Ligand code: B12
């Protein structure tokens with residue numbers, strides 16, 4: 001009896017392109033096509049199927065950032081350009097995820113400065129870019145508009161749309177041909193609903209990346225893990241409203257008790273392992289982009305993903 | 319193919335003697351059909367009935383026990399491929415490896431670490447599970463000495479014996495044979511001798527083969543030798559191979575397509591050259607016994623937490639009983655802090671309260687295990703619930719004041735709680751880490 005793994009799935013995860021090279025009208029040195037899966041993560045037949053991408057998260061305003069990441073990266077964090085350059089060169093990330101934390105200051109209104117930040121980051125690194133805009137409905141529209149415009153042609157991934165706030169992001173994405181992150185709180189039905197809302201206002205499926213919301217390891221991660229598995233299987237069974245690639249970021253990882261209160265001598269290691277265990281499990285559940293804040297996590301993940309992609313010799317059972 | 323209860327009943331002795339623990343043969347048959355009992359519980363089965371029932375009635379993955387005494391662990395008896403379909407039942411044993419070429423002091427140190435190290439999270443003591451001794455020296459005598467060194471620590475940890483040569487196992491079993499060690503491994507060449515040892519000492523046996531096909535064949539051979547407690551080592555050379563083979567084994571076992579694969583899976587995390595990655599992957603993807611070199615402080619906490627997360631029942635968050643809890647010995651003027659009955663919330667808050675050294679009461683209300691924010695968002699935390707809880711747990715008899723501190727995230731409810739309870743509500747900080755400062759500044763006023 002031949003016993004290949006066969007789940008009877010027929011559908012495919014949709015593909016999303018992030019980043020545009022010169023040939024595609026952008027300035028990035030490469031672009032990624034994520035998604036396209038037809039079965040369990042890491043078990044695709046074709047050898048060329050992509051490994052999950054690793055994004056390093058950086059920000060333009062430090063008071064709202066983990067001191068662990070700041071201390072590790074040092075002075076470069078004072079210049080978002082330097083930080084972005086290091087993310088690309090020194091740290092070897094696949095993607096940069098820029099958080100415009102400056103917008104979270106009280107009564108922030110200097111929208112023009114954001115354009116400059118985005119330009120600087122685009123110049124400092126030629127990696128494809130994810131941008132996290134504001135959390136404040138009053139300025140959302142202008143913020144996303146600005147980012148979208150400055151990075152026109154670059155095929156950004158813009159974040160983060162939620163059920164209560166998706167219009168300004170969608171507008172900027174539609175106007176300048178960027179893709180968006182659609183986040184819902186750990187619930188497959190809410191994820192689906194949001195995707196439908198986005199579809200209704202004209203955002204195409206190939207411009208959406210699902211963020212199922214990731215609780216930190218020990219702080220709700222198990223729910224996120226299962227939500228990711230469920231979204232993936234529903235997609236493979238044919239639910240096209242869930243058939244988008246997923247992004248996983250557990251931004252609380254560096255602030256939870258175990259990491260925050262670790263002895264100074266092991267704090268970096270604790271932070272790295274916390275991110276590493278989370279991202280590895282998330283990738284096994286189906287995340288196509290994983291995000292970290294500690295640069296030390298990147299090489300470990302890269303090595304592990306490469307090894308996970310190695311196919312087992314196709315085994316048969318009589 | 320699973321058999322129906324009636325088909326099974328026809329094969330039973332129909333003595334209704336109750337020795338299987340069931341009142342009648344019929345109820346026993348029903349349990350067997352549901353995969354909830356083991357045929358070996360009936361002492362009167364004919365050999366024919368045994369062979370027919372054998373693989374088709376036992377749970378799709380056999381429960382295997384490793385070790386004796388307090389620290390023994392059980393693995394197997396899993397029923398699903400994805401935890402959201404039901405739950406995962408038996409967390410993998412994570413076992414630290416020592417080599418018989420290490421010094422006795424080193425071996426003893428690792429043993430003591432596994433014995434003593436605990437990491438307490440949400441009220442549970444998380445620990446590593448056992449100790450694996452590997453015969454790298456090639457000498458049976460050195461191996462036996464290393465095992466004796468471990469046993470001399472009186473740690474009573476489940477042992478895993480790793481040796482290619484059955485003679486080394488025989489020598490080591492003299493020292494730990496009565497503690498149900500897991501023997502690694504039976505292969506095509508040595509399985510008869512290894513089975514004889516496993517039978518003699520009544521211990522579980524790992525069988526090692528690189529394909530599910532090979533494993534299934536060896537399961538047949540070893541069960542024919544009379545060994546039932548088996549664990550499968552699919553001998554992965556890298557992480558991808560592990561992922562594929564363990565998924566294949568789990569899938570074929572739970573669907574009973576290949577009942578011979580219905581045994582827990584063994585993973586040597588050190589063999590892939592990426593130990594931390596292998597441990598993480600083993601936890602989420604079906605490994606039941608994970609052998610690793612002693613882990614770093616970060617990997618220690620991360621792996622134990624991941625194992626706890628993945629093996630939590632998705633239908634039931636880890637919960638506390640609602641009620642009035644004391645921190646220190648609070649008197650009639652002590653503050654009362656309200657929170658939800660999600661264990662993580664309770665223990666987080668309790669930890670911070672203990673470090674403030676202000677004796678106080680914690681009023682735990684029943685939000686069905688939801689955290690503060692989640693309960694507020696889901697409407698599970700209401701002013702009526704708070705009012706009823708104050709009454710039910712007799713808070714009014716414990717303190718003379720009428721002031722209730724609520725979590726910062728519950729602030730939208732503050733007015734309504736005041737109206738419903740008649741208590742004055744103080745909105746505390748959002749982050750429990752700031753509770754000390756809050757109590758010193760706001761409560762003392
Ligand atoms: C895991 C999780 C879930 C799990 C449930 C886990 C559980 N047992 O509660 C699941 C997946 C089931 C879930 C469901 C939902 N969730 Co949810 N979930 C989370 C997540 C990721 C973590 C929650 C958690 O475990 N926190 C840790 C505990 C310890 O926090 P805590 O209880 O608040 O306690 C802290 C403080 O409140 C304080 N504190 C506690 N008690 C007290 C007492 C006093 C006196 C003081 C001073 C302080 C204090 O101390 C603690 C540590 O600082 C959060 C995001 C987040 N980062 O919080 C979202 C989150 C809470 N969920 C959210 C939502 C909307 C939901 C749903 C309504 C959506 C849905 N899926 O339908 C449902 C509702 C549940 C339902 N209908 O059954 C939103 C809430 C939005 C809002 N601001 O109102 C959040 C914030 C996610 C988001 N950003 O959208 N969720």
Ligand code: SF4
Nearest residue numbers: 334335336338343360
């Ligand atoms: S032990 Fe066997 S014979 Fe006795 S009641 Fe149970 S099934 Fe029937």
